[in-house]
Amino acid sequence: MTVEVFGARQRSRNFSFAAEVFAREPLYAGAALCLAALIAPTLVAMTLDGRTLAGVNVWLKPLRFEVALTVYLATLAWFAGWLPQGVTATRWYRIYSVCVVCAIAAEMIWITGTASLGIASHFNESSPILAWTYRLMGGLAVLLTSSALVYGILILRNRNSRFDPAFKLSAGLGLVLSSPAEARHMRQVHLSWVGRATVATCA
Amino acid sequence: MSLDAIFQLCTTVALAGWVVLLASPIAPTLADRIAGLLIPALLAVAYAGLVLAFWSRAQGGFDSLSSVMLLFTKPEIALAGWIHYLAFDLFVGSWEVRTARAERIPFLIVLPCLFLTFLFGPAGYLAFTGLRAARAMSSLARTPSLQ
Numbered sequence: 001m002t003v004e005v006f007g008a009r010q011r012s013r014n015f016s017f018a019a020e021v022f023a024r025e026p027l028y029a030g031a032a033l034c035l036a037a038l039i040a041p042t043l044v045a046m047t048l049d050g051r052t053l054a055g056v057n058v059w060l061k062p063l064r065f066e067v068a069l070t071v072y073l074a075t076l077a078w079f080a081g082w083l084p085q086g087v088t089a090t091r092w093y094r095i096y097s098v099c100v101v102c103a104i105a106a107e108m109i110w111i112t113g114t115a116s117l118g119i120a121s122h123f124n125e126s127s128p129i130l131a132w133t134y135r136l137m138g139g140l141a142v143l144l145t146s147s148a149l150v151y152g153i154l155i156l157r158n159r160n161s162r163f164d165p166a167f168k169l170s171a172g173l174g175l176v177l178s179s180p181a182e183a184r185h186m187r188q189v190h191l192s193w194v195g196r197a198t199v200a201t202c203a
Numbered sequence: 204m205s206l207d208a209i210f211q212l213c214t215t216v217a218l219a220g221w222v223v224l225l226a227s228p229i230a231p232t233l234a235d236r237i238a239g240l241l242i243p244a245l246l247a248v249a250y251a252g253l254v255l256a257f258w259s260r261a262q263g264g265f266d267s268l269s270s271v272m273l274l275f276t277k278p279e280i281a282l283a284g285w286i287h288y289l290a291f292d293l294f295v296g297s298w299e300v301r302t303a304r305a306e307r308i309p310f311l312i313v314l315p316c317l318f319l320t321f322l323f324g325p326a327g328y329l330a331f332t333g334l335r336a337a338r339a340m341s342s343l344a345r346t347p348s349l350q
Contacts, residue, residue, distance in 0.1 A: 040248040044251070044255075045251075047252070048252060049255075112255065115255075
């Protein structure tokens, strides 16, 4: 019995990480590439734009989201190699993954748009539209982070006997546990943002 | 980085792309990659960064000539517009070189079109399209079935 830890393709001679993630999950891999492509113009904007919000450059937040979501999607695309056989071809998965990518696109448009206007995206209650957008984006953030949870559950339920059980458990539990951790981290990020905003306002 | 410095840098980089295009008969693959992909992409990054940073603070818009003129009164947006010219002109120039190579049009005939594209973008494209049309017509006239 061979124990498959890194996936069969990794042993092939012409291994490349990019080709591998595109083979495993083309939609997430493609979305990760698009997000990565946004990093360069955002860095240019950050260099040229002196506006700040809560004491930091307005473009820092879009940059953080671009980097974080690129890593998130590329990681998920990599983990797609351990999903049960054929799951990525099912109807529910295809609809779900498109929804996740659309949620990420909406978040990025919102965060980049508000940065370009020089206003806060999160906790912005200054107009009804912004307040409602913030609530909607909160829902979409839950949707996009749920993908780690879904992947974790699917990997734990994968009955392929070629997987090392310890590896399966660690990958699956890691993903399942990272979902609430991710949500908590996002909350902390938001709170620290508010904290800084409050300090800035008070000052 | 000042706007003038960005202007100088982008113009120099675009000029380098045109020089590479001139050398394309010697190194076609390299010219395609540099003038058709790398330099337009770099200019596009500069353009996108400028638009991200300054678009929301510019007045005007696309709906009328006076709106467009108002838009370009903001130096950052005028610079973005200039980089737009640089990127797209070079991209079209490199497309002309690639197309000419694929259609076996001699490089010396393409040169005037490239020169026009460099200076007056769409006029060069028009000249190149006219050149291709003329060649297509003359090869059509030479086919035996039409004689």
